[in-house]
Amino acid sequence: IWIELVFTLLTSVMVFAAYFALRYRTPRSLVLFGLATGLSALCKAVTLLFPLFLALSLVGLRMRPSGPFSRFPMKKLAGFLLIPTAVAALTISPWTIRNRIVTGRWVLVSTNLGVEYHRGDYLARHNSFLISRKTLANTLGDCIAEEDRILRGLGKDPALVSYLEKDDIFQSLMWEDIRSRPQQHALNTLKQIPAFWYTGNTWWTSLYILGQAAVFLALFGTALFHFRRRRDLSVLVGLFIVYMNLLHAGLVAIARYSLPLYPLMTLVIAAWWMDKRQRRRGREAQEIIAEDDRGMPSG
Numbered sequence: 653i654w655i656e657l658v659f660t661l662l663t664s665v666m667v668f669a670a671y672f673a674l675r676y677r678t679p680r681s682l683v684l685f686g687l688a689t690g691l692s693a694l695c696k697a698v699t700l701l702f703p704l705f706l707a708l709s710l711v712g713l714r715m716r717p718s719g720p721f722s723r724f725p726m727k728k729l730a731g732f733l734l735i736p737t738a739v740a741a742l743t744i745s746p747w748t749i750r751n752r753i754v755t756g757r758w759v760l761v762s763t764n765l766g767v768e769y770h771r772g773d774y775l776a777r778h779n780s781f782l783i784s785r786k787t788l789a790n791t792l793g794d795c796i797a798e799e800d801r802i803l804r805g806l807g808k809d810p811a812l813v814s815y816l817e818k819d820d821i822f823q824s825l826m827w828e829d830i831r832s833r834p835q836q837h838a839l840n841t842l843k844q845i846p847a848f849w850y851t852g853n854t855w856w857t858s859l860y861i862l863g864q865a866a867v868f869l870a871l872f873g874t875a876l877f878h879f880r881r882r883r884d885l886s887v888l889v890g891l892f893i894v895y896m897n898l899l900h901a902g903l904v905a906i907a908r909y910s911l912p913l914y915p916l917m918t919l920v921i922a923a924w925w926m927d928k929r930q931r932r933r934g935r936e937a938q939e940i941i942a943e944d945d946r947g948m949p950s951g
Contacts, residue, residue: 655695655696656908656911656912658695659692659695659696659912660911660912660915662688662691662692662695663692663699663892663912663916664912664915664916664919665688665691665692666685666688666689666691666692666699666702667888667889667892667916669681669684669685669687669688669689670685670688670702670703670706670888671884671885671888672684672685673685673732673736674721674724674732674884674888675884677725677728677732679735682731682732682735682736682739683735683736683739685703685736685739686703686735686736686737686738686739686740686742686743687739687740687743689702689703689736689739689740689743690739690740690741690742690743690744691743693740693743693744693760693761694743694744694747694761697760697761697762698896698899698900700740700744700760700761701895701899702892702895703732703733703736703737703740704733704737705891705895706732706888706891706895707729707732707733709891710724710729710732711729713887714726720883720884720887721884721887741760744760744761747761748760748761751763755816757816763815763816763819764815764819765819765823765826765903766818766819766820766821766822766823766824766825766826767799767815767818767819767822768903768904769822769823769826769829769902769903769904770795770799770822770825770826771792771795771904772840772844772900772901772902772903772904772905773829773837773840774791774794774795774798775791775792775795775844775847775851775904775905775906776839776840776841776843776844776847777840778791778794778795787853787854787855788851788852788853788854788906789853799818799822802821802822802825803818803821806821808821841898841901841902842901844900844901844902844904844905845897845898845901845905847901847905847906848896848897848900848901848905848906848907848909848910849861849862849865849869849897849907849910850862850865850907851905851906851907852906852907858907861907865907865910868914868917868918868921869917871917871921872889872890872893872917872920872921874924875920875921875923875924875925876890876920878924878928879920879923879924879927881927882920882923882924882927885920885923886920886924889916889917889919889920892913892916893913893916893917896909896910896912896913897910
């Protein structure tokens, strides 16, 4: 649980570092964005591609004349991508070198892509928490049993196969599966997008998390469209939500992986609510002044 808490903190720091990098576009702000990305990736490698995703999103957002990033200079786009990516790679490099020494392979942070893909695919094919009430632990247990059957079918003893070798096997199966069943992979990804917000360990937990996610997403969506003073921050948090949702939907999506998004949504919602209250008080003060002016006798 400590890894989850530290990752939540570092992802929040990363998003705010990205916000200042977008706003000021100085080398220092870009370096800090890359540093925060690298530190968060040391907890979980899922954030490593966020600078690339953000840079590609900026290209699309610039096409909207009234958008918050419509004036972002294209000549600085390459630097916005390359500097944070290079700094992030430099930040994780000690762990990458350690992986090279231990495993003999160049692994950036961790190697579990193949296993995670298979488990996500299994959940997409068999997960029906809100119908069957089957627990997540039982479903993952069935998935691991299927992994053992696949290894035995390949002539491997599951008890003797290391996690690294197991992931290599399932990575090759992953690429073969994506090439042979692209439409099924796309369908599974779509099924896992909502699962990212509600899949808990039990039926009741999933139902509670689904209600919580619905409330937060509704409030955040309202803030996204009405919070004009910090529209750039709201859009940036929205982009990070989309990034995390799509990335996990392509691999394995459970509600625990959505937890780092709630503090960011809470900050945007709270800032929008405070701004709304200030505007309302300003209008009320103006109305009181106008009434006093009308009540004053003329010269």
